[in-house]
Amino acid sequence: MDTQNWYSVQEFAPGSYQITEGGRYNMFLFLGRDRAVAMDGGIGAGNLRKLHESITDLPIDFILTHTHWDHLGGAHLWEKVGVHPKGKDQLAKDHKARAQTWVKQWGKPFPKGFDAASFTIRPSKFGWTLKEGDSFDLGGRRFRVFDTPGHSPDSISLLDEREGVLVTGDLIKPLDCLFLQVPTAVLPDYAPSLRKLEKIAREVKWICSGHTPPFNDPSIIGEMARFMEEVEGGKRESEKKRIDAPGWGPVDEYASKRFKVWIGDHARK
Numbered sequence: 001m002d003t004q005n006w007y008s009v010q011e012f013a014p015g016s017y018q019i020t021e022g023g024r025y026n027m028f029l030f031l032g033r034d035r036a037v038a039m040d041g042g043i044g045a046g047n048l049r050k051l052h053e054s055i056t057d058l059p060i061d062f063i064l065t066h067t068h069w070d071h072l073g074g075a076h077l078w079e080k081v082g083v084h085p086k087g088k089d090q091l092a093k094d095h096k097a098r099a100q101t102w103v104k105q106w107g108k109p110f111p112k113g114f115d116a117a118s119f120t121i122r123p124s125k126f127g128w129t130l131k132e133g134d135s136f137d138l139g140g141r142r143f144r145v146f147d148t149p150g151h152s153p154d155s156i157s158l159l160d161e162r163e164g165v166l167v168t169g170d171l172i173k174p175l176d177c178l179f180l181q182v183p184t185a186v187l188p189d190y191a192p193s194l195r196k197l198e199k200i201a202r203e204v205k206w207i208c209s210g211h212t213p214p215f216n217d218p219s220i221i222g223e224m225a226r227f228m229e230e231v232e233g234g235k236r237e238s239e240k241k242r243i244d245a246p247g248w249g250p251v252d253e254y255a256s257k258r259f260k261v262w263i264g265d266h267a268r269k
Helices: 048-055 085-092 096-106 187-198 219-232
Strands: 007-013 016-021 025-031 036-039 060-063 081-083 126-129 135-137 142-147 156-160 165-167 177-180 206-208 241-245 249-255 260-263
Touching: 007 048, 016 048, 025 048, 036 048, 048 060, 081 085, 085 126, 142 187, 177 187, 187 219, 219 260
Parallel strands: 036 060, 060 081, 081 126, 165 206, 177 260
Antiparallel strands: 007 016, 016 025, 025 036, 135 142, 142 156, 156 165, 241 249, 249 260
């Protein structure tokens, strides 16, 4: 397995791999009988496709849960990318400035051969759309697609029917912080997306996100939905703290037992 001293790989369910870049950015690889699918591309400081092809000889499709810069990094290594319709136009962007900011702030070793001075998160090519009601089969392994905006308008979640894996992008991050301080976040969209996923929670064995380990208690979906409804309805104001979030500036923070939430003023529209 070619981890390039940069990626770590965990097979948490049969044919289900979480790949973590630099100890911080999660991606996924799922194997069926006939094909495989890669979900998200991290930063792209290593060669993600090379890693995937060292795990399986199956043809590998590539899709995105959403188009934030820290999910786009390895996308250009594929000839075409599956994405929500609202993310289609984001694929052609070059994130050179953001990539160089990341390089300067990283503060840890880079993979061998990494050229920090020229590093960029390169554009990728649109291939097909993934949206509510779509499904695809890898051969004995079917995935269903759900529109789940809130963190971003182009966010999707995907349910693997065979192993009960729910990939949520950055919408659900158990035991971590939900990011609604990002420019694309919309608070009124968040709880409805969580309620939608709560309806399929009985099918879920693992919740997988872009930044947290695989989590095996799907009850947290309803817990998050109720909490976000109460925040939006003003029922958690006594718990609100105004903090200076590192790298983001002033945000409202709400803390629950198994997660917390950062909300920017713009998200309350």
